[in-house]
Amino acid sequence: MAENAKQLLSLIEIPILLVQGERVNFANAAAQALLGNHIEQQDIRIALRDPEALALIKSPEGGRAKVTGLSVRGSVWEMVCSPLADNMRLISLQDQSVQVSVARAHADFVANASHELRTPLTAILGYVETLSDPKAGEDAATRQRFLDIIKREATRMQSLVSDLMSLSRIEAVRHEVPSDEIEMVSLCREVIGERPHEVEIRFDANTDSAVVTGDHGQLAQVVRNLVDNAEKYGGSEKGVSVQLEASDRGWLTLSITDHGEGIAPEHLPRLTERFYRADTGRSRAAGGTGLGLAIVKHVVERHRGRFDISSRPGEGTTATIMLPQMKSG
Numbered sequence: 001m002a003e004n005a006k007q008l009l010s011l012i013e014i015p016i017l018l019v020q021g022e023r024v025n026f027a028n029a030a031a032q033a034l035l036g037n038h039i040e041q042q043d044i045r046i047a048l049r050d051p052e053a054l055a056l057i058k059s060p061e062g063g064r065a066k067v068t069g070l071s072v073r074g075s076v077w078e079m080v081c082s083p084l085a086d087n088m089r090l091i092s093l094q095d096q097s098v099q100v101s102v103a104r105a106h107a108d109f110v111a112n113a114s115h116e117l118r119t120p121l122t123a124i125l126g127y128v129e130t131l132s133d134p135k136a137g138e139d140a141a142t143r144q145r146f147l148d149i150i151k152r153e154a155t156r157m158q159s160l161v162s163d164l165m166s167l168s169r170i171e172a173v174r175h176e177v178p179s180d181e182i183e184m185v186s187l188c189r190e191v192i193g194e195r196p197h198e199v200e201i202r203f204d205a206n207t208d209s210a211v212v213t214g215d216h217g218q219l220a221q222v223v224r225n226l227v228d229n230a231e232k233y234g235g236s237e238k239g240v241s242v243q244l245e246a247s248d249r250g251w252l253t254l255s256i257t258d259h260g261e262g263i264a265p266e267h268l269p270r271l272t273e274r275f276y277r278a279d280t281g282r283s284r285a286a287g288g289t290g291l292g293l294a295i296v297k298h299v300v301e302r303h304r305g306r307f308d309i310s311s312r313p314g315e316g317t318t319a320t321i322m323l324p325q326m327k328s329g
Contacts, residue, residue, distance in 0.1 A: 006026050014030055014092055015027075016028045017044075018091075019044050019057060019088070020087055024041060024042050031093070053079050060083065064078060066079070071095070075097045076097050078094045079091060079092070080092045109274055113160075116290065117160060123149065124154060127146045131143060163291040163292065166221065166291075167298065170218065174301065177213075178302065178303060181212075182216050183211050184210045185209055185210055187216065188223055188242060188244055188254070191223040191224050195227065195231070201231075201240045202239060202240070203243075204241075205245070207244070207245075210244060210252050215299075215303075218299045218303075219303070225292040229258075229292060230319070234317070238259035240257065242254070242255070243257075251323070251324060252323045252324075256318070257318040259315075263313070268311060272294055274294045296321075305323040305324065306321070308320045
């Protein structure tokens, strides 16, 4: 192939291969970065071990194929093979991993949301049908028990829909950096003051004022979600500790600690996934939707902060948020 044509292919940013017979005649820089610098003059069967891809290269008409695992395990690439003269094949590789991952995540999200809504809805319809029976509906004690269940399940659906809407709103503005000045000491006191006094919440700050650039509603929701989790799963005996610490390095650290049963290490990396629960039965019994920590993660990311959860079984759990603090003056 003419050298000027190869120079032109070298400028293309996606991996490009020229294969003659079963040997790689040319690989641009992107292809060498993907498959190795030694790829030129190598047998294509060594470079691409995918049977479908190899069959496509040998076919007279060429076409498209999916190739997996070229870069990392689980990666998905679309290969386009175009026949040229002299038994030559032009092969381009397009990374489809992000699109496939997003599509899979969307499908999983819809399936999980549907399941979470279907469960309380089924319970509500079942108990309404039972109450329609005169034998059950006329008994005051039975009627009240069923109505209480219906109310609990309807409240659960309401919470789930509310969290789904919150997550949707947060994702819609996730690329917009918030610009309001938010004083975090007063915000924490405000959120804690909203809580019922069933569990003691101790608040401590090493500063009288700590200002961050943020969204008041979203940051209040973050504190509310984390305090709510600590109350639900921490037990009421030792209460919940909320600490706010401003450092001279420009970071504001908010830590919320409970003294409950803790979380097993294998669950910690997945806690911010939508609908993931370390203890499904306990979470649902406590009214959890499985979206609270996902909301926290998205809000913190929007605020250019960091979020971490540490826990030891039997000793409790600490959720920590770090936010960039506004420079004074």
